[in-house]
Amino acid sequence: MISLKDIEVVFGKGTPLEKRALNGINLEIEDGSFVTVIGSNGAGKSTLLGILTGDIAPTTGKVMIGTTDVTRKPTVHRAEIVARVFQDPLAGSCGTLTIEENLALAERRGKRRGLAMALSSNRREMFRERIAELNLGLEDRLGDRMDMLSGGQRQAVSLVMATLTGSQMLLLDEHTAALDPGMAEFVMKLTDRFVEERKLTTMMVTHSMRQALDFGHRTIMLHAGEIVLDVSGDERKGLQIEDLINMFRQIRGQTLDDDELLIG
Amino acid sequence: MSQIALWGAVELGLVYSFVAIGVYLAFRVLDFPDLTVDGSFPLGAAVTAVLIIAGVNPWIAALCAMVAGAAAGLVTAVLNVRFKILHLLASILTMIALFSVNLRVMGRPNVALINEETMLSPFFGLGLREFMVRPIFIAVLVIIALFAVWRFLESDSGLAMRATGANPKMARAQGVDTSRQIYLGMAISNALVALGGALFAQTNGFADVTSGVGTIVVGLAAVIIGETLLGARGILIALIGCVIGSIIYRIAIQLALSSDVLGLQASDLNLVTAVLVTFALVLPRLRRGG
Numbered sequence: 206m207i208s209l210k211d212i213e214v215v216f217g218k219g220t221p222l223e224k225r226a227l228n229g230i231n232l233e234i235e236d237g238s239f240v241t242v243i244g245s246n247g248a249g250k251s252t253l254l255g256i257l258t259g260d261i262a263p264t265t266g267k268v269m270i271g272t273t274d275v276t277r278k279p280t281v282h283r284a285e286i287v288a289r290v291f292q293d294p295l296a297g298s299c300g301t302l303t304i305e306e307n308l309a310l311a312e313r314r315g316k317r318r319g320l321a322m323a324l325s326s327n328r329r330e331m332f333r334e335r336i337a338e339l340n341l342g343l344e345d346r347l348g349d350r351m352d353m354l355s356g357g358q359r360q361a362v363s364l365v366m367a368t369l370t371g372s373q374m375l376l377l378d379e380h381t382a383a384l385d386p387g388m389a390e391f392v393m394k395l396t397d398r399f400v401e402e403r404k405l406t407t408m409m410v411t412h413s414m415r416q417a418l419d420f421g422h423r424t425i426m427l428h429a430g431e432i433v434l435d436v437s438g439d440e441r442k443g444l445q446i447e448d449l450i451n452m453f454r455q456i457r458g459q460t461l462d463d464d465e466l467l468i469g
Numbered sequence: 470m471s472q473i474a475l476w477g478a479v480e481l482g483l484v485y486s487f488v489a490i491g492v493y494l495a496f497r498v499l500d501f502p503d504l505t506v507d508g509s510f511p512l513g514a515a516v517t518a519v520l521i522i523a524g525v526n527p528w529i530a531a532l533c534a535m536v537a538g539a540a541a542g543l544v545t546a547v548l549n550v551r552f553k554i555l556h557l558l559a560s561i562l563t564m565i566a567l568f569s570v571n572l573r574v575m576g577r578p579n580v581a582l583i584n585e586e587t588m589l590s591p592f593f594g595l596g597l598r599e600f601m602v603r604p605i606f607i608a609v610l611v612i613i614a615l616f617a618v619w620r621f622l623e624s625d626s627g628l629a630m631r632a633t634g635a636n637p638k639m640a641r642a643q644g645v646d647t648s649r650q651i652y653l654g655m656a657i658s659n660a661l662v663a664l665g666g667a668l669f670a671q672t673n674g675f676a677d678v679t680s681g682v683g684t685i686v687v688g689l690a691a692v693i694i695g696e697t698l699l700g701a702r703g704i705l706i707a708l709i710g711c712v713i714g715s716i717i718y719r720i721a722i723q724l725a726l727s728s729d730v731l732g733l734q735a736s737d738l739n740l741v742t743a744v745l746v747t748f749a750l751v752l753p754r755l756r757r758g759g
Contacts, residue, residue, distance in 0.1 A: 258642070280641045280642060281641050281644055281645070281646050281647075282644075284641070284642060284643055284644030284645075285644060289642055291639075291642075296636070296638060296639060297639055297642075298636070298639060299631070299632050299635035299636045299639060299640075300635065300636070301631075301635045302628070302631060302632065302635060306628060306631075309625070309628055310628050310629070310632050310640075310643055310645075311643060313625050313629075313643075313644075314643045314644050315643075315644035316644070318624075318625035318626045318628070318629050318645075319624070319625055319626060320620075320621070320624045320625070320626055321624060321625055322620075322623055322624060323623060323624055323625045323627070323628045324623070
């Protein structure tokens with residue numbers, strides 16, 4: 206169970222540029238559930254994600270992952286329980302290391318790293334199996350440098366890296382936004398399969414309303430640092446993109462500029 | 470070039486292999502441009518010389534030199550990581566400070582080690598001529614250091630260090646404490662450079678406070694020559710490239726200085742070095758047709 210309690214994030218507090226990025230967020234995510242998060246630019250999606258990864262410390266409030274209070278834990282110290290895939294395919298892996306070295310790095314996520322060889326034959330075999338699941342033919346290129354891969358291939362490998370070992374939470378930060386439509390669909394389906402198979406507690410931030418409704422069990426909409434919509438179950442099943450836009454208008458009592466939410 | 474001069478060039482190249490490997494760790498693995506080496510090389514020489522004169526076993530003296538070098542690297546790393554001083558500037562500060570430290574350690578600008586027991590003493594008089602014993606002895610040490618560094622960089626821990634240099638944000642997301650990796654890497658790098666200094670003092674029979682000037686350029690030249698010749702094909706090849714680059718650099722310098730046609734003299738060394746390094750930097754670009 207992930208729980209956020211009364212989370213407030215204020216940037217530049219006490220200065221003329223003070224910005225309230227999150228305004229009293231209360232959120233509980235059950236184990237094994239897949240939550241999608243949408244919202245316009247500046248709604249607080251990235252800040253919410255940052256709170257969970259540890260990149261941003263909340264001004265007030267409490268963050269619990271499982272039974273651990275991680276509110277003040279920096280990224281490094283919560284890596285063992287939080288896995289993530291970045292938006293930029295180049296950000297989630299090391300271009301100058303080989304595919305298998307990147308996997309070896311991810312396999313020890315949050316664990317002690319000793320002086321044992323990073324690439325034992327056992328590990329190589331395990332990596333080969335996992336990479337073969339992608340059906341991209343990369344299992345024969347494990348010794349290639351990561352920067353030889355395309356953006357989509359790299360993102361697919363990042364996904365394998367994030368799910369290589371157990372974690373209590375998988376965070377996806379618009380991880381298909383930088384890919385071409387075909388590759389984006391491939392990576393999204395892959396994501397869905399991995400999350401389903403491994404029953405991963407997942408939060409996916411996305412710009413695409415289609416993705417937000419088609420995948421996962423629950424959808425949250427953020428606006429001006431607040432949760433304005435939280436749907437799951439049957440209510441969510443019958444939901445169309447148009448409904449989402451209408452709901453949004455109702456809740457906020459204002460018209461919505463179509464450009465603000467990309468419909469994909 | 471005489472046979473003795475060639476052996477001498479190889480010997481010096483091998484001594485500076487330690488510098489090259491240290492520079493490779495800082496510049497290439499950690500992506501940390503580190504000028505501390507101009508200070509940690511003579512620091513290694515100074516510590517080992519003073520200790521040997523005081524009657525300490527030369528192996529232990531070399532070990533102490535490494536510890537001193539590691540401490541110097543650590544100072545630079547702390548200035549950069551903890552106090553956010555730009556890496557280049559942080560290393561220059563340490564380098565400048567080490568000049569005074571080295572003078573304090575030795576008590577005077579240079580210390581002679583003639584007739585003192587060194588790491589090499591037991592190997593003289595075994596049939597080989599002295600100018601051959603020195604490079605062979607150092608070559609063995611270089612091979613040991615090379616394999617140790619290679620083995621480390623291929624380990625889980627070494628991988629964390631490489632990730633720190635390649636993509637620190639990703640490294641942190643994987644739970645790698647990047648600050649600690651920089652401390653560790655800079656300590657190892659400068660320990661190797663100081664070991665080079667210690668061997669320099671023991672093979673040449675003196676330690677001099679000015680012997681560090683340009684160390685960084687020499688180390689970088691070796692790394693770049695190695696990369697130019699062997700290409701980017703993994704850690705082991707890169708490390709071997711450091712050693713080969715260092716030796717080739719010394720032979721090239723020796724050739725340039727001993728060639729009567731060019732009319733160069735010993736004092737032209739720095740100019741020749743700069744030209745060689747520039748050439749090594751430009752060559753890969755020309756080859757790519759850029």
